[in-house]
Amino acid sequence: xxxxxxxxxxxxxxxxxxxxxxxxxxxxxxxxxxxxxxxxxxxxxxxxxxxxxxxxxxxxxxxxxxxxxxxxxxxxxxxxxxxxxxxxxxxxxxxxxxxxxxxxxxxxxxxxxxxxxxxxxxxxxxxxxxxxxxxxxxxxxxxxxxxxxxxxxxxxxxxxxxxxxxxxxxxxxxxxxxxxxxxxxxxxxxxxxxxxxxxxxxxxxxxxxxxxxxxxxxxxxxxxxxxxxxxxxxxxxxxxxxxxxxxxxxxxxxxxxxxxxxxxxxxxxxxxxxxxxxxxxxxxxxxxxxxxxxxxxxxxxxxxxxxxxxxxxx
Amino acid sequence: xxxxxxxxxxxxxxxxxxxxxxxxxxxxxxxxxxxxxxxxxxxxxxxxxxxxxxxxxxxxxxxxxxxxxxxxxxxxxxxxxxxxxxxxxxxxxxxxxxxxxxxxxxxxxxxxxxxxxxxxxxxxxxxxxxxxxxxxxxxxxxxxxxxxxxxxxxxxxxxxxxxxxxxxxxxxxxxxxxxxxxxxxxxxxxxxxxxxxxxxxxxxxxxxxxxxxxxxxxxxxxxxxxxxxxxxxxxxxxxxxxxxxxxxxxxxxxxxxxxxxxxxxxxxxxxxxxxxxxxxxxxxxxxxxxxxxxxxxxxxxxxxxxxxxxxxxx
Amino acid sequence: xxxxxxxxxxxxxxxxxxxxxxxxxxxxxxxxxxxxxxxxxxxxxxxxxxxxxxxxxxxxxxxxxxxxxxxxxxxxxxxxxxxxxxxxxxxxxxxxxxxxxxxxxxxxxxxxxxxxxxxxxxxxxxxxxxxxxxxxxxxxxxxxxxxxxxxxxxxxxxxxxxxxxxxxxxxxxxxxxxxxxxxxxxxxxxxxxxxxxxxxxxxxxxxxxxxxxxxxxxxxxxxxxxxxxxxxxxxxxxxxxxxxxxxxxxxxxxxxxxxxxxxxxxxxxxxxxxxxxxxxxxxxxxxxxxxxxxxxxxxxxxxxxxxxxxxxxx
Ligand SMILES: [Mn+2]
Ligand SMILES: [Mn+2]
Ligand SMILES: [Mn+2]
Ligand SMILES: [Mn+2]
Ligand SMILES: [Mn+2]
Ligand SMILES: [Mn+2]
Numbered sequence: 001x002x003x004x005x006x007x008x009x010x011x012x013x014x015x016x017x018x019x020x021x022x023x024x025x026x027x028x029x030x031x032x033x034x035x036x037x038x039x040x041x042x043x044x045x046x047x048x049x050x051x052x053x054x055x056x057x058x059x060x061x062x063x064x065x066x067x068x069x070x071x072x073x074x075x076x077x078x079x080x081x082x083x084x085x086x087x088x089x090x091x092x093x094x095x096x097x098x099x100x101x102x103x104x105x106x107x108x109x110x111x112x113x114x115x116x117x118x119x120x121x122x123x124x125x126x127x128x129x130x131x132x133x134x135x136x137x138x139x140x141x142x143x144x145x146x147x148x149x150x151x152x153x154x155x156x157x158x159x160x161x162x163x164x165x166x167x168x169x170x171x172x173x174x175x176x177x178x179x180x181x182x183x184x185x186x187x188x189x190x191x192x193x194x195x196x197x198x199x200x201x202x203x204x205x206x207x208x209x210x211x212x213x214x215x216x217x218x219x220x221x222x223x224x225x226x227x228x229x230x231x232x233x234x235x236x237x238x239x240x241x242x243x244x245x246x247x248x249x250x251x252x253x254x255x256x257x258x259x260x261x262x263x264x265x266x267x268x269x270x271x272x273x274x275x276x277x278x279x280x281x282x283x284x285x286x287x288x289x290x291x292x293x294x295x296x297x298x299x300x301x302x303x304x305x306x307x308x309x310x311x312x313x314x
Numbered sequence: 315x316x317x318x319x320x321x322x323x324x325x326x327x328x329x330x331x332x333x334x335x336x337x338x339x340x341x342x343x344x345x346x347x348x349x350x351x352x353x354x355x356x357x358x359x360x361x362x363x364x365x366x367x368x369x370x371x372x373x374x375x376x377x378x379x380x381x382x383x384x385x386x387x388x389x390x391x392x393x394x395x396x397x398x399x400x401x402x403x404x405x406x407x408x409x410x411x412x413x414x415x416x417x418x419x420x421x422x423x424x425x426x427x428x429x430x431x432x433x434x435x436x437x438x439x440x441x442x443x444x445x446x447x448x449x450x451x452x453x454x455x456x457x458x459x460x461x462x463x464x465x466x467x468x469x470x471x472x473x474x475x476x477x478x479x480x481x482x483x484x485x486x487x488x489x490x491x492x493x494x495x496x497x498x499x500x501x502x503x504x505x506x507x508x509x510x511x512x513x514x515x516x517x518x519x520x521x522x523x524x525x526x527x528x529x530x531x532x533x534x535x536x537x538x539x540x541x542x543x544x545x546x547x548x549x550x551x552x553x554x555x556x557x558x559x560x561x562x563x564x565x566x567x568x569x570x571x572x573x574x575x576x577x578x579x580x581x582x583x584x585x586x587x588x589x590x591x592x593x594x595x596x597x598x599x600x601x602x603x604x605x606x607x608x609x610x611x612x613x614x615x616x617x618x619x620x621x622x623x624x625x626x627x628x
Numbered sequence: 629x630x631x632x633x634x635x636x637x638x639x640x641x642x643x644x645x646x647x648x649x650x651x652x653x654x655x656x657x658x659x660x661x662x663x664x665x666x667x668x669x670x671x672x673x674x675x676x677x678x679x680x681x682x683x684x685x686x687x688x689x690x691x692x693x694x695x696x697x698x699x700x701x702x703x704x705x706x707x708x709x710x711x712x713x714x715x716x717x718x719x720x721x722x723x724x725x726x727x728x729x730x731x732x733x734x735x736x737x738x739x740x741x742x743x744x745x746x747x748x749x750x751x752x753x754x755x756x757x758x759x760x761x762x763x764x765x766x767x768x769x770x771x772x773x774x775x776x777x778x779x780x781x782x783x784x785x786x787x788x789x790x791x792x793x794x795x796x797x798x799x800x801x802x803x804x805x806x807x808x809x810x811x812x813x814x815x816x817x818x819x820x821x822x823x824x825x826x827x828x829x830x831x832x833x834x835x836x837x838x839x840x841x842x843x844x845x846x847x848x849x850x851x852x853x854x855x856x857x858x859x860x861x862x863x864x865x866x867x868x869x870x871x872x873x874x875x876x877x878x879x880x881x882x883x884x885x886x887x888x889x890x891x892x893x894x895x896x897x898x899x900x901x902x903x904x905x906x907x908x909x910x911x912x913x914x915x916x917x918x919x920x921x922x923x924x925x926x927x928x929x930x931x932x933x934x935x936x937x938x939x940x941x942x
Contacts, residue, residue, distance in 0.1 A: 186941045193942060205941035210893040211843035215525035256888045260570050265524040313500045313519035314507060529839035574884050579838040627814045627833035628821060 002274045002310055006121070006232050008097025010049045012309065014041070015089045015102045015113075016056035021063075021078045022108025022147035025251045027287030031301070032056055032103035034286045034294075040103075040302045047309060052098065057085065072144035076167045079146045083112035084170050090116025094277060101305065104282035106251070107134055108146040110236050111171060114154050117278040118174040121232040124277065125179040125225035126154075129266060130238035131254040133185055133192045133203070137163045140191035147283075151180070157199055177201050179231075181221045183266060184209070184241035187254045206256055214262040218269045226275065234278040235270055235308060237263075239301055249289040249297035260300065267307035279308045316588045316624055320435070320546050322411025324363045326623065328355070329403045329416045329427075330370035335377075335392045336422025336461035339565045341601025345615070346370055346417035348600045348608075354417075354616045358623060366412065371399065386458035390481045393460045397426035398484050404430025408591060415619065418596035420565070421448055422460040424550050425485060428468050431592040432488040435546040438591065439493040439539035440468075443580060444552035445568040447499055447506045447517070451477045454505035461597075465494070471513055491515050493545075495535045497580060498523070498555035501568045520570055528576040532583045540589065548592040549584055549622060553615055563603040563611035574614065581621035593622045630902045630938055634749070634860050636725025638677045640937065642669070643717045643730045643741075644684035649691075649706045650736025650775035653879045655915025659929070660684055660731035662914045662922075668731075668930045675937060680726065685713065700772035704795045707774045711740035712798050718744025722905060729933065732910035734879070735762055736774040738864050739799060742782050745906040746802040749860040752905065753807040753853035754782075757894060758866035759882040761813055761820045761831070765791045768819035775911075779808070785827055805829050807859075809849045811894060812837070812869035815882045834884055842890040846897045854903065862906040863898055863936060867929055877917040877925035888928065895935035907936045 004010070016036060018029035033056060044051050062081040070076045086102065090113050093100040102113045107130070117124050128134070128151065135151040136142075137160060152160050153168055154175040161173050177199040185205040188196070196203055202224040204217045212220070226233065240250045243257035258266075270276055284301045286294045303311070318324070330350060332343035347370060358365050376395040384390045400416065404427050407414040416427045421444070431438050442448070442465065449465040450456075451474060466474050467482055468489040475487050491513040499519040502510070510517055516538040518531045526534070540547065554564045557571035572580075584590055598615045600608045617625070632638070644664060646657035661684060672679050690709040698704045714730065718741050721728040730741045735758070745752050756762070756779065763779040764770075765788060780788050781796055782803040789801050805827040813833040816824070824831055830852040832845045840848070854861065868878045871885035886894075898904055912929045914922045931939070 188942060196942065203942055206889055207893060207896055207941050210841075210889050211897075213524075213527050213841050213843075215527075256892065261520055261524050264570065265521060268521055269525075313521050314502060314510065314517055527838075527841050529841075575834055575838050578884065579835060582835055583839075627835050628816060628824065628831055 002272060005274050006277045007099055011098045012044060012049050012051055012101050013093035013098040014051060014053040015086060015093070015100065016053070017059060017086060017102055017105040017109050018056050019059045019082055019105040019109055021075045021082060022106040023145040023251055025285060025288070028104070028106045028251060028283060028285040030286045031105060031284035034298045035103055035284065035302050038298050038302055040305060043302065043306055044309060047306065047311060049309060059085070069144060070165045070167060071138050072141055073138055073146060073165060074144040076146070076165060079108050079111070080167045080170070083109060086112025087116035087119070090278060091119050094120040099276065100278040102280045104280060106147040107238050107282045108150055109282060110150040110280055111153055113278060113280045114150070114175065114234055114236065115171050117234040121277060122174055124232040124234050125181070126175060126234045126236065127221060127225070127270065128180065128182045128236050129184050129241045130182065131184055131187050131240045131257060132238070132252065133182060133188045133196060135192050135195050136189060138165055139163055140189065152195065155199070179225050181225045183217060183221055184258050186256055209258070209262065214265050218266055222273065229273055229275065231275065232277040233270060233273065233275045235276060236280040236282065237304060238283045239281065239297065240283050242300065247297045247300050248293040249285055250283045251285050251288065263300070263304055264307050267304050268312060271308050271310050276308065279305065281305050316586060319588050320591045321413055325412045326358060326363050326365055326415050327407035327412040328365060328367040329400060329407070329414065330367065331373060331400060331416055331419040331423050332370050333373045333396055333419040333423060335389045335396060336420040337459040337565055339599060339602065342418070342420050342565060342597060342599040344600045345419060345598035348612045349417055349598065349616050352612050352616055354619060357616065357620055361620065361623060361625060363623060373399070383458060384479045384481060385452050386455055387452055387460060387479060388458040390460070390479060393422050393425070394481045394484070397423060400426025401430035401433070404592060405433050408434040413590065414592040416594045418594060420461040421552050421596045422464055423596060424464040424594055425467055427592060427594045428489065428548055428550065429485050431548040435591060436488055438546040438548050439495070440489060440548045440550065441535060441539070441584065442494065442496045442550050443498050443555040444496065445498055445501050445554045445571055446552070446566065447496060447502045447510060449506050449509050450503060452479055453477055454503070466509065469513070493539050495539045497531060497535055498572050500570055523572070523576065528579050532580055536587065543587055543589065545589065546591040547584060547587065547589045549590060550594040550596065551581070551618060552597045553595065553611065554597050556614065561611045561614050562607040563599055564597045565599050565602065577614070577618055578621050581618050582626060585622055585624050590622060593619065595619050630900060633902050634905045635727055639726045640672060640677050640679055640729050641721035641726040642679060642681040643714060643721070643728065644681065645687060645714060645730055645733040645737050646684050647687045647710055647733040647737060649703045649710060650734040651773040651879055653913060653916070656732070656734045656879060656911060656913040658914045659733060659912035662926045663731055663912065663930050666926050666930055668933060671930065671934055672937060675934065675939060677937060687713070697772060698793045698795060699766050700769055701766055701774060701793060702772040704774070704793060707736050707739070708795045708798070711737060714740025715744035715747070718906060719747050722748040727904065728906040730908045732908060734775040735866050735910045736778055737910060738778040738908055739781055739796070741906060741908045742778070742803065742862055742864065743799050745862040749905060750802055752860040752862050753809070754803060754862045754864065755849060755853070755898065756808065756810045756864050757812050757869040758810065759812060759815050759868045759885055760866070760880065761810060761816045761824060763820050763823050764817060766793055767791055768817065780823065783827070807853050809853045811845060811849055812886050814884055837886070837890065842893050846894055850901065857901055857903065859903065860905040861898060861901065861903045863904060864908040864910065865895070865932060866911045867909065867925065868911050870928065875925045875928050876921040877913055878911045879913050879916065891928070891932055892935050895932050896940055899936055899938050904936060907933070909933050
């Protein structure tokens with residue numbers, strides 16, 4: 001039986017974020033809606049959790065009438081307002097001793113979730129499961145889509161802070177580079193590679209998963225950011241970390257990803273630490289593929305969440 | 315070259331068991347028939363084994379005219395009579411120094427195969443490869459299908475013995491909990507999980523396969539039940555241990571299973587011990603899927619059997 | 629940053645070999661053409677290599693008017709002339725300090741590529757990635773297809789040398805058995821198994837990949853043939869080493885192969901040594917499957933090549 005070091009009992013607050021403003025493809029806002037329709041709330045209740053969920057956030061209400069690009073960044077005001085609201089929601093959940101579970105929506109939402117977590121637990125580490133590093137800066141992003149940038153905004157690094165746009169001045173960059181670790185990378189832009197190197201950010205690409213096996217990789221990842229296994233953990237899981245054969249209905253699939261089993265292993269193993277305080281499940285987009293593929297992607301999203309909350313095989 | 319500690323030469327007695335009485339789906343009785351039609355006997359002959367096979371057992375002759383449920387258990391008399399006959403057949407093969415190879419049919423047949431093995435080799439260990447634990451008791455089974463119960467009937471544990479129904483009084487529960495090990499579990503009922511914990515039964519779920527790799531898992535499994543590598547081994551292989559992408563045509567497929575390679579690895583590695591005396595290959599059901607999927611399932615069943623009998627890649 | 633011990637800078641000479649004479653299926657000669665059409669040259673240029681490529685070789689010009697079998701061997705004169713020309717091309721590239729990259733075409737081409745490499749670097753080791761051992765002799769080959777025989781012609785072993793046909797007298801067998809290692813084997817003929825055993829050739833079948841994981845297997849392979857990590861490496865990669873789900877469009881696919889990730893891992897890890905001097909990418913056959921499968925096979929061929937040349941995930 002896992003004991004939760006930072007939670008007051010098995011209480012989870014679910015933050016449903018139907019939001020697609022951080023990238024160009026419609027439909028990713030339907031991700032959290034489909035996961036809840038599929039029965040995720042009941043599944044979590046059946047696992048013995050007390051669930052707080054008051055319906056999905058009305059995030060489109062925050063859409064500004066006018067939102068021109070800032071430099072290359074697209075929809076910066078909309079993303080800023082939404083992620084500020086999400087940060088507040090996560091913070092509120094955590095202060096009440098709940099596990100904060102955020103269902104996206106695109107990965108720009110992590111601007112909110114991670115800063116919400118760090119405002120309550122400044123010592124928390126961040127485990128980022130993704131095919132992508134999402135660490136472009138306003139200067140390096142080619143697409144201008146903010147779902148490719150959140151990590152650079154979160155890092156407490158002078159160089160990166162100076163690049164940020166004033167629109168996000170609410171966001172305090174509290175994440176130390178040595179508290180961040182990636183698993184699953186396989187499509188990283190050249191300037192992103194430079195940033196990872198420059199700040200010595202620990203990253204396990206699929207190469208490392210093959211070299212060491214997923215069991216060892218999770219252990220090494222925890223050793224890197226949580227060596228004494230005593231710090232709170234924020235897990236941000238982009239479903240495109242999984243192989244497209246496992247989670248096809250997502251905006252930027254990349255071949256050679258995590259297997260169904262490896263994805264679940266990560267969630268189980270991190271849950272086992274008892275240190276998880278905040279979980280994001282992002283980038284399920286139920287409008288990109290045929291019905292079967294959508295169903296597979298939604299169900300795998302739900303089962304990853306359940307594993308994060310303690311579902312085990314034995 | 316493997317030397318066989320318990321066999322008198324390379325002699326195998328094949329027991330074809332077209333039987334579906336331990337579960338509700340028709341067609342699993344066709345499993346052994348299709349495997350033989352596919353050429354399994356000749357394949358084994360070509361590997362240098364002397365094969366005894368007198369055609370499939372006429373198990374439907376044992377069907378009682380009337381067979382009402384006993385408690386929740388369905389078709390208890392039919393399953394009992396069939397598995398008693400199978401136990402006798404396995405025992406007879408083993409006494410003559412043959413390897414006993416049983417082709418199912420549903421997994422309730424293991425009531426017969428394992429008790430047949432244990433009557434000749436009481437010290438034998440049991441390696442159970444399955445997505446399921448098949449360890450429900452007459453009390454805990456929800457479905458009443460006996461293919462989900464055989465292990466609880468076999469265990470030499472007072473609590474479990476008391477739960478058994480008199481219909482199976484022929485079956486002597488000789489299996490010590492420390493002689494049983496599972497590999498491949500991923501769909502275990504809550505009461506089954508309790509039984510596994512209560513009796514300290516060693517089980518490697520898919521989580522462990524991911525954590526350690528299949529090579530290490532097989533080694534740990536053998537260390538658990540056969541630490542000196544000197545005891546006879548009964549291998550009971552439910553084809554649903556494999557991922558549904560590998561063996562789709564089976565009654566209770568579960569996502570996230572063993573790969574094609576892992577399944578064969580297990581069989582090769584256990585063969586290598588030279589200790590195998592009895593093998594079951596169960597739950598191939600050639601009527602559940604399209605022709606290609608059925609063919610894949612039948613052929614993978616046959617190649618697993620061949621690996622158990624010593625087919626190697628090098 | 630990898631430093632290349634045996635190259636004069638990042639220079640690669642590409643030898644396009646549209647050749648199918650070593651086996652019976654038409655279309656494998658289109659492999660190199662499709663890889664170049666797909667953009668492989670530009671991809672390599674973008675990676676910062678200087679590329680020498682003057683178009684594909686006109687190998688059909690070397691086809692003899694008459695080419696009866698010699699013993700069982702089919703098209704021996706044609707294969708001999710072509711592989712002699714390829715050997716000269718590889719030798720020329722290597723002497724100028726280039727990495728020799730040969731795009732096949734069927735695997736009989738390795739008669740040329742490997743002997744070209746060994747004429748410049750007699751101490752080089754050979755890493756052969758394949759579902760097959762391709763080590764049949766003129767006596768043991770059942771099909772007579774020379775793409776199943778190249779390794780036996782290359783080995784500096786008296787017994788094997790005596791079996792060779794005079795048509796290949798240009799080829800000096802310089803490969804010591806302890807300088808050859810296989811990865812990926814899973815369809816090896818019985819006489820091939822005997823040859824591997826007789827000469828103590830190190831081979832890692834899929835069984836070993838499962839047992840140890842691909843990371844450890846590559847390390848063990850290098851330990852076997854290049855223990856001090858100081859010798860030049862020739863990598864001969866038959867795309868059928870990959871699982872047919874990954875590289876379906878190849879002449880002799882075999883189930884249970886390397887995953888997409890494992891294939892790329894091998895190439896990345898061998899590149900990392902800085903010792904690679906010669907690479908073959910063989911047996912892409914764009915005419916055997918539907919358009920999607922062909923595209924997948926061609927693209928995976930190209931990405932394997934790029935990994936050999938230093939493309940990494942991070
Ligand atoms: Mn991503
Ligand atoms: Mn992402
Ligand atoms: Mn089962
Ligand atoms: Mn079973
Ligand atoms: Mn091959
Ligand atoms: Mn080959």
